[in-house]
Amino acid sequence: xxxxxxxxxxxxxxxxxxxxxxxxxxxxxxxxxxxxxxxxxxxxxxxxxxxxxxxxxxxxxxxxxxxxxxxxxxxxxxxxxxxxxxxxxxxxxxxxxxxxxxxxxxxxxxxxxxxxxxxxxxxxxxxxxxxxxxxxxxxxxxxxxxxxxxxxxxxxxxxxxxxxxxxxxxxxxxxxxxxxxxxxxxxxxxxxxxxxxxxxxxxxxxxxxxxxxxxxxxxxxxxxxxxxxxxxxxxxxxxxxxxxxxxxxxxxxxxxxxxxxxxxxxxxxxxxxxxxx
Numbered sequence: 001x002x003x004x005x006x007x008x009x010x011x012x013x014x015x016x017x018x019x020x021x022x023x024x025x026x027x028x029x030x031x032x033x034x035x036x037x038x039x040x041x042x043x044x045x046x047x048x049x050x051x052x053x054x055x056x057x058x059x060x061x062x063x064x065x066x067x068x069x070x071x072x073x074x075x076x077x078x079x080x081x082x083x084x085x086x087x088x089x090x091x092x093x094x095x096x097x098x099x100x101x102x103x104x105x106x107x108x109x110x111x112x113x114x115x116x117x118x119x120x121x122x123x124x125x126x127x128x129x130x131x132x133x134x135x136x137x138x139x140x141x142x143x144x145x146x147x148x149x150x151x152x153x154x155x156x157x158x159x160x161x162x163x164x165x166x167x168x169x170x171x172x173x174x175x176x177x178x179x180x181x182x183x184x185x186x187x188x189x190x191x192x193x194x195x196x197x198x199x200x201x202x203x204x205x206x207x208x209x210x211x212x213x214x215x216x217x218x219x220x221x222x223x224x225x226x227x228x229x230x231x232x233x234x235x236x237x238x239x240x241x242x243x244x245x246x247x248x249x250x251x252x253x254x255x256x257x258x259x260x261x262x263x264x265x266x267x268x269x270x271x272x273x274x275x276x277x
Contacts, residue, residue, distance in 0.1 A: 002030045003063065003073045003101045009043040010051065010217055011235025012105055017048055018119050019106035020060055022095060025115050033063040033073040044214050051217040053124045076101040090268040107235060108268040109242065123243055125221040132210055133218055136187070137225060139206070143185055146177060146228035146250075148205070149237030150190040165232045165254050167199060172277045173230040173252040174203070180250060184228055189219045189237070233257045242271070252277060 004020035006013050017032065024030045034046045049055035057065065063073040084104030085091045094102070095111065112119050128137055139145070150165070177184065186205035190196045193209040211218040223229065223240025227249040231237035233256070241251045255276035257269050270276060 001072070001076075002028050002097055002099055003076050004030060004032045005035050005077075005101065005103045006032050006046070006048070007035050008105075009236065010047045010220065011237075011239050012107075013046070013048055014123065014239050015105055015107045015235060017056060017060070017122075018112040019094075019102075019104075021118060021122065022112040022115055023097065024060060025118070026095065028098065031061040031063050031069060031073065032057075033070065033077075044216065047217065050214075051125060052122065053126055054122070056122060059122060073101065077103075088266045105235075107238075107266060109271055110268055120243065123239070125217065125224075128218055128221060130210075130215075130218075133222065136206065136208065136222060139185075140187065140222065140225045144181065144183070144228070145187050145226045146181075146184040146230060147223040147226040147237070147240060148186050148188045148200070148230045149223065149232040149234060149240065150188065150192065150196050150199070151232045151234045151236070152190065152192040152195060169254055169277060170199060170230065176252055176275060176277065177228060177230065177250055181228060187222070187226060189223060189240075238269070241274075250275065 002023055004016055004023070006016045020030050020032050036043070036045055049057050061069065063069040080100040082097070082100045082102055084094065084106060088105060088107065090108045090110040109116075128134060148170070150170070186200060186203050187208060188196050188200055188205045189208045191209070193207050196207060208219060208222065220236060220240045223237060224243040224245075226244065229237070229241035229244065229249065229251045231241050231251065231253050233254045238253075241253075251274040253270045253274045253276055257266055
């Protein structure tokens, strides 16, 4: 039996689930265990059964739902715990595992590229709710839009993640987008709208800051409706761009995912056809 640990916010949970699904597709006996951080209240707990059309624990068994499975998972965590490589990049031998407690973020599509269709089917969001979201959904469908993700909040005090996507990055990203697709309407998603108004105000974007807490998934769903994307160094906007149905859109991503591009550089986090700046 293989146990895949699920932890973190929605974007991280999706990567870990996709990795588990890839193992399952190879005929492995896989279960997942939700192991949330008790002290990190900024996340919304287990979201994989609440934001998508179909509960994902119906696809892969969740250890927490069974006292026997949960006890077995904790035992394996203590006795046969295996972590992803230090650089957290693609390690194909991890897909060859036949047993053990696998602990990592698995943040690259290379783990699940051969089941691309399955992952997209699993990650179909529920219908959007709220007048603002419905109106924005209709606008995105009627004109070329670019989703822009600016994550500050929790990143400002996170030394590994802060400082990567600053003013210079977003200015270069827009210049690159304007070269190929001028005139797109920016849809700016952020936890710091006042900062974004100063940064992007001249472009007359739509600022989205109303989907919070348990409704934050609606931002990702709206991102996925846009044709083009300027993402942050965030798994949240990574998935917003990856799930977009248009294969002709431009995705601009930071070339560095971490402030210190050292051991945890993850050279494989962004697909090859994305533009890295």
